[in-house]
Amino acid sequence: MYKAIVINKDEAGYRAELKDQNDEDLPEGDVTVKVAFSTLNYKDGLAITGKGPVVRRFPMVPGVDLAGSVMASSHGDFKVGDAVVLNGWGVGEVHPGGLAQKARLKGDWLVPLPAAFSPAQAMAIGTAGYTAMLCVMALERHGVTPDKGEILVTGAAGGVGSVAVAILAKLGYTVVASTGRPAEGEYLKTLGAAEIVDRAMFTEPGRPLGKERWAGAVDTVGSHTLANVCATTKYRGVVTCCGLAQGMDFPSSVAPFILRGVTLAGIDSVMAPKAERIEAWNRLATDLDVSKLALITREIALSDAIDAAGELMAGTIRGRVVVDVN
Numbered sequence: 001m002y003k004a005i006v007i008n009k010d011e012a013g014y015r016a017e018l019k020d021q022n023d024e025d026l027p028e029g030d031v032t033v034k035v036a037f038s039t040l041n042y043k044d045g046l047a048i049t050g051k052g053p054v055v056r057r058f059p060m061v062p063g064v065d066l067a068g069s070v071m072a073s074s075h076g077d078f079k080v081g082d083a084v085v086l087n088g089w090g091v092g093e094v095h096p097g098g099l100a101q102k103a104r105l106k107g108d109w110l111v112p113l114p115a116a117f118s119p120a121q122a123m124a125i126g127t128a129g130y131t132a133m134l135c136v137m138a139l140e141r142h143g144v145t146p147d148k149g150e151i152l153v154t155g156a157a158g159g160v161g162s163v164a165v166a167i168l169a170k171l172g173y174t175v176v177a178s179t180g181r182p183a184e185g186e187y188l189k190t191l192g193a194a195e196i197v198d199r200a201m202f203t204e205p206g207r208p209l210g211k212e213r214w215a216g217a218v219d220t221v222g223s224h225t226l227a228n229v230c231a232t233t234k235y236r237g238v239v240t241c242c243g244l245a246q247g248m249d250f251p252s253s254v255a256p257f258i259l260r261g262v263t264l265a266g267i268d269s270v271m272a273p274k275a276e277r278i279e280a281w282n283r284l285a286t287d288l289d290v291s292k293l294a295l296i297t298r299e300i301a302l303s304d305a306i307d308a309a310g311e312l313m314a315g316t317i318r319g320r321v322v323v324d325v326n
């Protein structure tokens, strides 16, 4: 028997519950993992509360992330006892996920846990932090170096935003953090933000082009925010787009792209190739100050995950939530 959060949708409605499961409830897969820690990402919040159509098979164990140790394996790359981490690949959406004490997965989805991190630290980073690293790698790939100017991070007090601020600051960038929570200003400065701006300057419909300010941006918010960020990005600047906390729409014009040569770089963590994942985790081991993780993270029990998902959707959680599943 093992415990898991289980989501069902039937005549009784959409609901998430903490349940006892049997090994027969595990799906197909060539590696069985004893989960040590999982986490709550925005997507897990949508899945648990039913606020977004994330879960596509029922019953489903949510949790797009997990860290733990291999209990059984018929995959050539993994043996019993190996420490592993998993992010995405549809886990927690179409394949039972990490908010459980046990998971069975495809070995091809697993990444060896970098020696720099404990399982709890890997989940403090989680998909949110790994996505933040993918955004920073995209800025670099497009030539945005610290000397080019300010980097804007939107949704800065959230999970992706917090980790992005910490990584960019450690790499020497001048980070401007946009938040709707002025009370988190000190927190964001401790993570390395040079300046805090009110997110209200981006959330309303704006002009096709504004005063040029950002050399680059990490946008976790989408909608008018993303449009206004593009409109105020400097000539040849780069905006990485990874989130939709304000909305999935993109009410922009082509002006920033054809008049200022702005690049909009899309970031997807879910199906990112394995080599890029390994690179991102290796970069996190060197470019994220691990001591900042304690500040970013709150730890909860599996039995608290359903309530915490509601808080995440209400936008009241700062940084990251790690779930101790045992």
Ligand code: NDP
Binding pocket: 040, 041, 042, 043, 127, 128, 131, 154, 155, 156, 157, 158, 159, 160, 161, 178, 179, 180, 181, 199, 203, 220, 221, 225, 241, 242, 243, 244, 245, 246, 267, 268, 269, 270, 312, 315, 317, 319
């Ligand atoms: P969080 O909920 O932790 O953070 C989102 C932040 O966005 C909030 O903390 C808040 O920041 C801001 N925000 C929330 N609502 C609004 C709004 N209505 N208008 C403007 N800003 C708002 O989520 P995560 O950091 O885990 O994820 C952020 C986004 O990135 C999500 O949309 C998620 O789906 C997406 N994502 C995408 C991935 C990918 O592969 N592309 C992977 C991981 C996440 P503040 O209070 O500071 O203003």
